Amino acid sequence: MINFSNSSFVKSAPNLANAPQGGFPEVLLVGRSNVGKSSLINALCNKKALAFTSSKPGHTRLLNYYNVDDKLYLVDAPGYGFAKGGFDLDKLFGEMMEDYFSKASRIKRVLVLLDSRRELNEDDVDIINFLVEKNINYTLIFTKVDKVNQSEKYRLIKSLKEMGVDEKEIIFTSILKPRTLEPVRSVLNK
Ligand SMILES: Nc1nc2c(ncn2[C@@H]2O[C@H](COP(=O)(O)OP(=O)(O)OP(=O)(O)O)[C@@H](O)[C@H]2O)c(=O)[nH]1
Numbered sequence: 001m002i003n004f005s006n007s008s009f010v011k012s013a014p015n016l017a018n019a020p021q022g023g024f025p026e027v028l029l030v031g032r033s034n035v036g037k038s039s040l041i042n043a044l045c046n047k048k049a050l051a052f053t054s055s056k057p058g059h060t061r062l063l064n065y066y067n068v069d070d071k072l073y074l075v076d077a078p079g080y081g082f083a084k085g086g087f088d089l090d091k092l093f094g095e096m097m098e099d100y101f102s103k104a105s106r107i108k109r110v111l112v113l114l115d116s117r118r119e120l121n122e123d124d125v126d127i128i129n130f131l132v133e134k135n136i137n138y139t140l141i142f143t144k145v146d147k148v149n150q151s152e153k154y155r156l157i158k159s160l161k162e163m164g165v166d167e168k169e170i171i172f173t174s175i176l177k178p179r180t181l182e183p184v185r186s187v188l189n190k
């Protein structure tokens with residue numbers, strides 16, 4: 001079992017090629033800017049400011065590697081839909097695909113974060129289709145579920161099922177509701 005509290009920042013890297021050497025399996029977090037990627041890492045690891053969060057979008061500019069209990073790296077990716085940082089999302093996904101299908105792939109799973117309050121945008125849809133088509137292990141994590149009701153959750157599940165997403169791969173989370181983080185921890189433990 002992973003001890004999530006035993007976590008630390010390792011490094012920021014401009015691309016996957018500059019990942020920490022000799023490392024652990026990687027789980028990459030992607031999602032639009034401000035969706036709550038950095039907040040989720042903090043919440044999972046029981047830390048207030050392991051990953052830097054901000055109410056202003058576009059905060060995370062590089063791939064940030066967090067060592068979780070010497071068992072895996074959580075990788076906080078820059079938010080998409082916010083080009084100001086100049087981060088090339090297509091390049092990241094190109095690299096990711098190369099790495100994923102290489103023999104010694106370090107990327108074991110991609111967590112796609114989606115805001116429970118918003119409709120999926122084109123980037124969200126592109127990324128989900130990409131992962132489904134390429135058969136890459138993924139989990140869809142709706143964030144900020146404290147802001148929506150049950151019928152909105154059903155509507156979101158329905159629209160994803162129509163895209164070929166397996167309902168088992170969908171988790172609703174809120175950093176304000178610690179219980180909702182347990183299913184994410186289980187995925188990471190596996
Ligand atoms: N109510 C609520 N707010 C949340 C939740 N998760 C994150 N937030 C808020 O959403 C804002 C953005 O969170 P970040 O974690 O910085 O988002 P990010 O995806 O890392 O953003 P970028 O680094 O810009 O890509 C912050 O103000 C958080 O406090 C949640 O579960 N519920």
Ligand SMILES: [Mg+2]
Nearest residue numbers: 037038059060
């Ligand atoms: Mg961030």
